[in-house]
Amino acid sequence: MSTQEQTRSESPATGPSRSGPGTIPGLSSRIDARDVDFFYGDFQALRKINISLYDRKITALIGPSGCGKSTFLRTLNRMNDLIEGTRLTGSIQLDGADIYAPQVDVADLRRRVGMVFQRPNPFPMSIFDNICYGPRIHGLKDRKILEQIVEKSLRQAALWDEVKDKLRQSALALSGGQQQRLCIARTLATEPEVILMDEPASALDPNSTHRIEELMEELKQDYTIVIVTHNMQQAARCSDFTGFFLKGELKEFGATDRIFTKPEQRETEDYIRGRFG
Amino acid sequence: MGTPDMRTAIITRLRAGLFALCLLPILALMTGCPAPTSPSPESSGAVDPSGLLVIKGSDTLLPLSQEWAQEFKKKHPNANITVTGGGTGTGIVALINGTANVANASRAIKDAEKKQAEAKGTTIMEVPVARDGITIVINPKNPIKEITLDQLKGIYTGQINNWKEIGGPDQEVVASGRDTASGTYAYFQEEVLGEEEYRQDMISNVSNNAIAQDVEKNVGGIGYIGVAYAHEFTRTGKVKEVPVAFKTGEPAILPTPENILNGKYPISRELFNYTLGLPQGITKEYLDYVTSPEGQAIVKKQGFITLK
Amino acid sequence: MRSARRSPFAKAGERVITGWIYLCGFLSIILVVLIFLFVFKEALPLLREYPFASFFLGTKWIPEPARGDPRFGLVPLLASSLLVTLGAIVIAVPLGLATAVYMSEIAPVKVREYLKPAVELLAAVPSVVLGFFGVAVLASLLQDTLHLPTGKTMLAGSVTLAFMAVPTIATISEDAINAVPRDVREGSYGLGATHWETIWRVLLPAAFSGIVAAVMLGVGRAIGETMVVLMVTGNGVSRALSDTMAGDFHRVFATYLGLCRTITATIAAEMGEVVQGGEHYRALFMLGVVLFLITFLINLVADFALRRAQRT
Ligand SMILES: Nc1ncnc2c1ncn2[C@@H]1O[C@H](COP(=O)(O)OP(=O)(O)OP(=O)(O)O)[C@@H](O)[C@H]1O
Ligand SMILES: [Mg+2]
Numbered sequence: 001m002s003t004q005e006q007t008r009s010e011s012p013a014t015g016p017s018r019s020g021p022g023t024i025p026g027l028s029s030r031i032d033a034r035d036v037d038f039f040y041g042d043f044q045a046l047r048k049i050n051i052s053l054y055d056r057k058i059t060a061l062i063g064p065s066g067c068g069k070s071t072f073l074r075t076l077n078r079m080n081d082l083i084e085g086t087r088l089t090g091s092i093q094l095d096g097a098d099i100y101a102p103q104v105d106v107a108d109l110r111r112r113v114g115m116v117f118q119r120p121n122p123f124p125m126s127i128f129d130n131i132c133y134g135p136r137i138h139g140l141k142d143r144k145i146l147e148q149i150v151e152k153s154l155r156q157a158a159l160w161d162e163v164k165d166k167l168r169q170s171a172l173a174l175s176g177g178q179q180q181r182l183c184i185a186r187t188l189a190t191e192p193e194v195i196l197m198d199e200p201a202s203a204l205d206p207n208s209t210h211r212i213e214e215l216m217e218e219l220k221q222d223y224t225i226v227i228v229t230h231n232m233q234q235a236a237r238c239s240d241f242t243g244f245f246l247k248g249e250l251k252e253f254g255a256t257d258r259i260f261t262k263p264e265q266r267e268t269e270d271y272i273r274g275r276f277g
Numbered sequence: 278m279g280t281p282d283m284r285t286a287i288i289t290r291l292r293a294g295l296f297a298l299c300l301l302p303i304l305a306l307m308t309g310c311p312a313p314t315s316p317s318p319e320s321s322g323a324v325d326p327s328g329l330l331v332i333k334g335s336d337t338l339l340p341l342s343q344e345w346a347q348e349f350k351k352k353h354p355n356a357n358i359t360v361t362g363g364g365t366g367t368g369i370v371a372l373i374n375g376t377a378n379v380a381n382a383s384r385a386i387k388d389a390e391k392k393q394a395e396a397k398g399t400t401i402m403e404v405p406v407a408r409d410g411i412t413i414v415i416n417p418k419n420p421i422k423e424i425t426l427d428q429l430k431g432i433y434t435g436q437i438n439n440w441k442e443i444g445g446p447d448q449e450v451v452a453s454g455r456d457t458a459s460g461t462y463a464y465f466q467e468e469v470l471g472e473e474e475y476r477q478d479m480i481s482n483v484s485n486n487a488i489a490q491d492v493e494k495n496v497g498g499i500g501y502i503g504v505a506y507a508h509e510f511t512r513t514g515k516v517k518e519v520p521v522a523f524k525t526g527e528p529a530i531l532p533t534p535e536n537i538l539n540g541k542y543p544i545s546r547e548l549f550n551y552t553l554g555l556p557q558g559i560t561k562e563y564l565d566y567v568t569s570p571e572g573q574a575i576v577k578k579q580g581f582i583t584l585k
Numbered sequence: 586m587r588s589a590r591r592s593p594f595a596k597a598g599e600r601v602i603t604g605w606i607y608l609c610g611f612l613s614i615i616l617v618v619l620i621f622l623f624v625f626k627e628a629l630p631l632l633r634e635y636p637f638a639s640f641f642l643g644t645k646w647i648p649e650p651a652r653g654d655p656r657f658g659l660v661p662l663l664a665s666s667l668l669v670t671l672g673a674i675v676i677a678v679p680l681g682l683a684t685a686v687y688m689s690e691i692a693p694v695k696v697r698e699y700l701k702p703a704v705e706l707l708a709a710v711p712s713v714v715l716g717f718f719g720v721a722v723l724a725s726l727l728q729d730t731l732h733l734p735t736g737k738t739m740l741a742g743s744v745t746l747a748f749m750a751v752p753t754i755a756t757i758s759e760d761a762i763n764a765v766p767r768d769v770r771e772g773s774y775g776l777g778a779t780h781w782e783t784i785w786r787v788l789l790p791a792a793f794s795g796i797v798a799a800v801m802l803g804v805g806r807a808i809g810e811t812m813v814v815l816m817v818t819g820n821g822v823s824r825a826l827s828d829t830m831a832g833d834f835h836r837v838f839a840t841y842l843g844l845c846r847t848i849t850a851t852i853a854a855e856m857g858e859v860v861q862g863g864e865h866y867r868a869l870f871m872l873g874v875v876l877f878l879i880t881f882l883i884n885l886v887a888d889f890a891l892r893r894a895q896r897t
Contacts, residue, residue: 111777121768124791134776190776366858374861393860449734457649458858472651478844480737480819495735
């Protein structure tokens with residue numbers, strides 16, 4: 001388990017006084033990160049991150065490899081707790097409540113803030129059981145309902161037609177791209193409120209990628225979505241906000257249109273134009 | 278597991294492991310196999326120019342036989358003698374199979390064994406080397422004062438299961454004996470059980486020591502041990518010896534040397550050495566030594582009873 | 586061209602090494618087949634002298650009777666072997682798995698650092714030493730606590746064998762659990778599973794094939810064990826076992842509190858005294874064949890389980 005140290009920021013989540021690079025006034029935010037520093041042992045992977053993630057919007061995180069996108073994403077559902085020797089300072093709030101507070105039920109937090117990982121990680125069990133995993137551990141037993149959930153989630157993840165006849169077969173027998181969509185379906189099945197996606201389309205062909213993007217558009221009606229991507233077109237196409245990370249810092253944050261047309265920072269422009277990274 | 282490849286690899290490795298497992302019972306069989314010792318079949322019992330003498334058999338005779346060999350070697354420095362135990366049956370089988378020159382026996386040879394030797398074209402010769410009694414030992418807490426041969430038979434065939442049936446305490450009988458390779462086992466079966474079968478739930482031990490331990494641990498325990506060995510255990514009070522009577526009404530006798538020699542003690546026997554054909558060469562010299570007054574002095578010293 | 590740069594010697598060397606590896610592989614297969622054939626050949630003539638049914642259905646093992654014909658009844662030996670092993674599995678598998686889960690998932694790093702080598706060391710304790718322990722400590726303990734007439738019992742055998750199997754099961758299972766990729770664990774946590782749910786529903790199923798292997802190796806060590814069983818089980822047939830064989834099946838639980846006589850112990854105890862080529866000798870080899878078939882059967886079952894695990 002990692003040691004978390006809280007240094008609480010006084011300012012409320014959407015306070016205009018704190019409209020650093022990561023805040024847009026006038027929108028309701030679900031998640032607010034304030035002055036987040038993160039360490040793997042002695043190595044500081046995140047520096048003073050201030051960002052708000054807005055309700056029913058898609059926020060894209062971009063930046064060169066190793067800049068801390070995944071690390072930041074994982075602080076949002078306390079996935080980094082699982083890594084030995086990590087440490088976080090600053091605060092992260094979900095709907096105004098500090099998720100690193102001692103009384104927080106981490107399992108419940110992770111149910112509410114679901115995650116699709118950078119690499120597909122299906123469980124070594126059948127496709128059906130993979131999807132049902134979340135609902136089952138949260139107490140659902142009714143077979144009929146489970147079957148409905150499986151079909152719905154797989155349809156949402158654009159996988160249903162490919163696997164509907166082999167739900168009982170091992171998920172490991174699927175292709176990499178299919179596995180990734182399965183993992184998306186698996187996350188949807190637990191009906192989280194916020195969905196964190198770490199490069200969900202990196203292993204997908206253009207067709208599936210397109211479908212995932214459609215899915216995000218659809219999910220946006222009900223969910224708050226954060227997506228890490230290396231694909232600039234994708235970020236530009238489907239996100240509402242974009243944050244640019246560089247060497248552990250959030251360099252720039254703003255509406256996607258603006259970031260891609262009038263970046264304020266030189267580094268952002270260089271990166272978007274493909275001049276480095 | 279992560280990737281299908283990895284799982285396949287692991288499972289392949291497993292299969293190999295499982296395959297190896299098939300070998301286990303075979304190994305069990307092999308470890309149980311008699312290890313072939315040096316003398317070749319032709320040399321057994323016949324003149325042994327190398328001066329090699331392999332003696333094998335009765336555990337009862339083992340310490341006696343070891344001392345004989347030691348003393349004999351002092352006189353014949355060129356003689357090369359090995360003595361091992363394993364039980365009378367083991368020794369006789371080794372003799373027949375040609376892996377021993379002399380078999381130590383705590384019982385007379387069986388007809389079946391004679392026939393096996395004849396089938397291989399030889400005959401077995403017998404030399405009595407000492408006398409021995411069999412001490413019946415029970416737990417020191419058991420108040421039983423004496424026991425008859427019939428009662429012993431009842432106990433060891435399974436008719437008698439509780440000490441109260443023969444006037445003792447209400448305590449289940451736990452009978453300990455030797456394994457089938459033991460001459461004492463066979464002798465006891467012949468003389469005391471009248472050739473009936475032992476009870477199925479007798480604890481079968483591979484040594485006298487293990488019998489003594491059984492009896493020491495179990496209040497209802499009973500066991501049989503050769504007198505020379507039994508001293509060791511009765512002396513320390515771990516187990517106690519019970520006087521044995523031929524019949525009810527007759528006096529119960531303790532296995533003292535006199536009582537064994539004069540035949541008053543009911544369970545006594547001769548101990549033998551067996552050879553294939555007439556002993557020759559070093560074998561003959563060894564047997565001459567064993568039966569000489571000098572050899573018989575060692576018999577007495579070790580707590581066995583001399584021939585005369 | 587790459588191949589052009591390689592010297593002909595390197596090529597030949599490669600071929601020699603490949604050939605050698607093939608040879609080793611074939612040799613081990615051939616060896617097993619040969620050994621089995623040898624055992625089978627030594628055993629087969631028994632059936633000429635001794636009826637098949639009397640061997641496989643006989644309930645008495647009296648190889649060297651004082652009077653009359655010998656009896657080579659497999660049933661008491663087979664029943665003893667199966668029951669002892671079953672008891673050992675029932676004790677060892679949960680214990681070994683619990684140890685593995687504790688070592689890999691629950692113990693603090695400091696404890697784990699010392700625990701794992703300690704358990705591995707335990708796996709290397711020679712079985713005879715465990716046998717002494719079984720006779721000197723365990724049998725007396727059972728005798729006193731359960732008020733048995735003698736502590737040399739099937740239960741003592743099962744417990745001793747379980748002791749032998751637990752370290753193997755624990756260390757190999759632990760490796761298997763540890764080998765479950767971090768991604769898969771995170772997937773479970775990411776869906777809101779607790780530590781226990783992750784262990785129970787993901788780690789153990791994911792490590793299933795490794796755990797089967799661990800159990801097979803652990804139990805395999807126990808099945809092949811001879812001297813230890815011989816020492817702690819008394820090598821006799823208890824009345825409960827006789828009753829069970831006579832059809833009184835609910836007595837089967839009582840057999841654990843009495844003596845037993847396993848196939849391996851019988852072979853070990855009697856092999857030294859048989860005349861080569863005699864009936865008794867052949868009967869012991871027939872026991873070897875039976876053991877071989879049992880392990881073969883267990884392998885098949887395990888293989889089947891693994892295949893199934895592979896499919897889902
Ligand atoms: N478990 C870990 N222990 C120590 N350092 C780590 C660990 N995980 C990541 N890091 C380091 O933290 C930094 C940020 O890593 P992170 O995975 O967040 O990058 P990223 O932006 O997601 O990169 P990518 O685009 O390649 O996925 C890197 O320098 C990396 O080496
Ligand atoms: Mg990343």
